[in-house]
Amino acid sequence: MAGPSLSLDTPAQRRLASELLGWGQPRPAYETGLVADLRDHLESGFAPFEDQLADVAARQRRGHLLITKTRLDRQVCDGLQLEPRPFEHTRASVRGILAHAVIERDGDLQRRQDPAEVVAQVWHDEASRRPGDPNSLSAWMNAQPTAAAEELRDELAELATSFREVWPELPPEVIERRAEKPHLVTLAGGKVQLFGRPDLILASRRRDDRARALVVDLKTGRPRSEHDRHELRFYALLVTLATGVPPFRWATYYVTEGRHESEDLRSETLEATAQRVVDTVGQLVRLGAFGEEVPEEALRLRGGGWCFTCQREDTCEVAAAARAGRAVSQPDAIM
Numbered sequence: 001m002a003g004p005s006l007s008l009d010t011p012a013q014r015r016l017a018s019e020l021l022g023w024g025q026p027r028p029a030y031e032t033g034l035v036a037d038l039r040d041h042l043e044s045g046f047a048p049f050e051d052q053l054a055d056v057a058a059r060q061r062r063g064h065l066l067i068t069k070t071r072l073d074r075q076v077c078d079g080l081q082l083e084p085r086p087f088e089h090t091r092a093s094v095r096g097i098l099a100h101a102v103i104e105r106d107g108d109l110q111r112r113q114d115p116a117e118v119v120a121q122v123w124h125d126e127a128s129r130r131p132g133d134p135n136s137l138s139a140w141m142n143a144q145p146t147a148a149a150e151e152l153r154d155e156l157a158e159l160a161t162s163f164r165e166v167w168p169e170l171p172p173e174v175i176e177r178r179a180e181k182p183h184l185v186t187l188a189g190g191k192v193q194l195f196g197r198p199d200l201i202l203a204s205r206r207r208d209d210r211a212r213a214l215v216v217d218l219k220t221g222r223p224r225s226e227h228d229r230h231e232l233r234f235y236a237l238l239v240t241l242a243t244g245v246p247p248f249r250w251a252t253y254y255v256t257e258g259r260h261e262s263e264d265l266r267s268e269t270l271e272a273t274a275q276r277v278v279d280t281v282g283q284l285v286r287l288g289a290f291g292e293e294v295p296e297e298a299l300r301l302r303g304g305g306w307c308f309t310c311q312r313e314d315t316c317e318v319a320a321a322a323r324a325g326r327a328v329s330q331p332d333a334i335m
């Protein structure tokens with residue numbers, strides 16, 4: 001990402017170009033054996049439960065265990081892994097989905113249109129996609145009263161405007177912008193697949209022995225530093241394995257706040273994330289080996305801030321104990 005002119009129109013753009021994009025700064029060389037080492041870590045990690053893995057994978061609908069950032073998140077508790085709350089659209093989740101789409105479209109259009117026009121286009125496209133499906137995003141959007149829909153569109157236009165103020169336009173002849181590009185990595189002879197769509201990858205068009213891509217996860221909700229960092233690291237691992245080259249940096253960008261948190265390339269971080277994948281596959285194999293019904297006494301439960309995403313929350317004693325513990329140590333945390 002070194003090189004030609006970058007038009008920096010605001011102090012925020014200058015800061016982002018320096019601190020996040022590292023514009024004009026040298027890129028790190030990466031260890032040539034890194035990708036092979038990560039694959040070895042994963043494959044050797046699966047070895048102790050190889051036979052059960054084959055059985056459990058064969059019983060999956062697609063014939064393999066699919067590991068996504070969501071499944072990694074749920075590894076924290078067996079109950080959550082088995083019984084997560086079904087996803088439901090809320091104003092916050094829809095705002096996030098549409099904000100991603102607007103920022104992506106604005107980039108595709110190279111900022112040639114007014115943000116409100118970009119929002120109107122995205123709104124129209126998304127609201128027309130699957131209006132007949134009551135669980136779809138479009139059904140949620142179409143059910144909004146006019147005033148609520150307008151308010152949300154105004155907010156999205158504001159987010160797109162503030163994104164432009166902080167992010168400089170990147171020259172396409174130097175930087176390839178990949179938004180929501182699917183990445184798939186096959187492991188264990190096809191029995192495990194890692195899959196994800198990083199929000200944004202900014203990749204230098206230069207190819208050499210340097211790590212030159214930046215992986216960005218865009219967040220519009222409340223920052224959850226540790227959780228967000230784990231999700232991002234999974235994307236960094238995925239990109240490394242799928243492309244054969246690690247990113248030089250990965251970052252969570254909080255759109256509403258206009259700030260980022262980032263980590264620079266370290267093989268130890270990618271190795272630790274590979275271990276999280278191994279642990280998650282191990283958990284799914286252990287639970288899957290019981291078949292349809294996992295006995296209650298076999299569950300390893302751990303309560304915490306994630307319990308609100310679990311269907312068992314209302315009756316779970318472990319969750320209640322965790323809430324009580326938090327109430328004692330952090331009285332404000334539960335208000």
Ligand code: SF4
Binds near residue numbers: 077301303
């Ligand atoms: S409510 Fe919390 S502790 Fe209980 S099973 Fe769900 S995630 Fe685990």
